[in-house]
Amino acid sequence: MDGEGVRKVLADSGVDARRFRTALALLCEGGWWTLADLVRETATSRRGVESLLREVSPERSVDRFRLTPEQAAACRELLDEDLLNEDLLDEDAEPGPAPADPVAHLLPRHAGVVEVLERLIAGAPRGRHVLDHVAATPETVVRRALLLGARFWLRDAGVLCVGDHDLTSLAIKLIHPGADVTVVDVDERILAYIDEQAGRLGVTVRTRWADLRLGLPPSVRERADLAVTDPPYTPEGVGLFVARAVEGLRDPDRGRVLLAYGASERTPMLALKVQESLHELNLAYEAMYPDFNRYFGAEAIGSAADLYVLRPTTKTRPAVAARADRYGTAIYTKGPQSVESRPADAGPALPEGFEPGVLVGDWPKGLSPRVPRARLSTWLAKPYAAAPERVAVAVPAGMEAALPRLLLATRAGHVRVSLAGPPDDLAGLTALLSPVYRITAEGPVLDAVRTDPARDAPGRLLRAILDHAHGKLANTWREGLTRADTGLTKRQAREIVTRVAPWADDVTVLELPAHRLRDLPAAVTASLSAGVQE
Missing domain, CATH: 1.10.10 (Arc Repressor Mutant, subunit A)
Structure with missing residues (x-):
């Protein structure tokens, strides 16, 4: 030595x-x-x-x-x-908890929950490096839930997890069963896993699909009292995730955002840039607990991150409204949507002979200058005013998860999609959207041609639901049941929908995770059978 x-x-x-x-x-x-x-x-x-x-x-x-x-x-x-x-x-002494840890004394009482989280985290889908996934330790996830309960009144409080690869939502429900917990995430695997494990544990967690670069799902806007997020550790990623968390708060004057963020002791300038992105949102720092979060990985930052408690001010919502949609798509530290990735030299091109009525996404400026254009986020947010027969959609690398929703967001007869590469799971996409489209692909170009509605009652009802993807699923479903010669009243129809698909309440088709979209045909059939029996 x-x-x-x-x-x-x-x-x-x-x-x-x-x-x-x-x-x-x-x-x-x-x-x-x-x-x-x-x-x-x-x-x-x-x-x-x-x-x-x-x-x-x-x-x-x-x-x-x-x-x-x-x-x-x-x-x-x-x-x-x-x-x-x-x-x-002292050779016999154990290093104690960090002085800043406010809930270490509570952890021994919840050893059983820590054991449950150990199993859940071990069985969770593997992290995706392109989404900056790094798993928090079970103790960290439980301590987050304990801090929420120690600092805030959680009974009947709405808690929004803005991204939840760490399974914080399940820890919160196990410790605070009275909390109303919702998760939004872009990773279909995580959403399916949370639903599966919540059902096994006997707790309820709402799951919503969302690529936060394209907006926060309507059903979670202004509904939460608290929001928790562990975002990509870039200024753009932190700014976007926190902005969406603020959009999810019911009352910003009383709500809070809990943010996990860490930087190496060697890179204070990176931490400053992230904090500047928070300052731009006019957020007050109510508390910051150093090294509160610990991870399996992220060794470049000491496998640790601080926990910020952020409080919105009267200037926060206007700042969020002005900035949330301007962060761009490059928010991660790795992969095609990393902040250091170089944009392609040329944008997508339209194949000869395809003349769209609208261009959706980021197409070259000089392409078809007279054709109307729409942003991807606008396309998902509300129905397009016109009814074009042909639509061209450009989907950048790293945003392919939005493809099923982008296709369901229109009733155009033919949608041509330009991707960064061949679709990863063409068979899965085809099966998912078979009630609406016939899908083919050649290289990075995908064609979705609208098919005729099925003639059987379940097929007609399912198609009616998918054709109104921007509307509330439960409402469209209820109306379809009342028109299906079942003799049901609206109230009876709504009760049936709630019974066969409790996950359908107050959600649009475009927010449904893929596993719920796959469940939809069977649930529709079950609702018609229940209607006949009423």
Whole structure:
């Protein structure tokens, strides 16, 4: 071990040296460590821990390391030079929780919930690096729920999880069953998993599909009292997710947004840029708990993130309205929609002979200058005023999950879609939209041609529902049932819809996760059968 080298690492880190001294104290206990565990335990960046280990030179076994007794004794002497906290120098002492942790004392009472979250997180779909997924530890997720309950009154309160790869929604419902919890996410797998596990646990969590770059689903706007988000850690990602969280608040004067965000101790400028994006939204910092969140991964930022409690001001909503739709599509740190990705040199082109009545999405400016244009977000937000027979849609790389909704958002007879590449799951898309379209694809160009409605009663009702994708699903379904020669009143029809599809209340077809769209045909058939029996 190079004692002078260790002293230099500590000296160069200034007041942040406490992180490295904690790492040395943990190593002095003599146990085996992995780099990931030491990073997460000390909330120190991987580069920082590696710089310390280079000077310490511990013995290694595959991916683990530890100090020899001689190295541990030398480290204790070095630590004793600075009269560090004696508790950390005691060989029998365990490093305590971070001083800023406000709910560590509550965690032992909820050990059972932590065990449940361990299983849930272990069984969850694998994270997608293009969505900046990094799983929070089970203890972190439970502590988020505990902090919500310790700081706010959650009975009957609406809680909106803006993205929920960490399964915070399930932890909240297990600890605070009286809370009304909704999740919006772009990842279909996460939404399906949350629905499945919520049903197994006997709790209710609403799930809504949303690509936040295209807007917040209508059914979750201005309904929540609290919003929780762990967004992509870019200024654009944090700004967009927090703006959508504010849009979900019922009363911004009394609501709060809880934000998980972290940066390496080496990159304060990145943290400043993110905080500037929050300042632009005129949000007050009510509290900030350093290193509150811990992760399996994200070692570049110490596998840790701070937890911000943000309070909107009277100037927040106007700022959100002005900025929410201007963040652009590049919000992630990796993949085709990363902030550092280079845009394509040329935009999509229309195949010869296809003359659309409207161009949807980002098409080259000089293309068909007289043809009306619509933004993707506008296309999903409300029905297009005209009724074009042909529509051309440009879907950029990284936004393919919106494709089924973009197709359902129109009644055009022929929709031609320009993608960044061949569709990943053409068979799945075809099966999902078969009640409405015949779909073919050649390379990155997809054609969806509208088919005639089915002749049987379930097919006709399903088609009527899908043809009114912007309307409230339960209302369209109810009206269809009353017209299906069942003799049902509107009230009876609505009760049947609620019984066969409790997830259909107050939602539009365009917000439904894919697994609910796949459930829809069977549920429609069941509702007609129930109507005959009434």
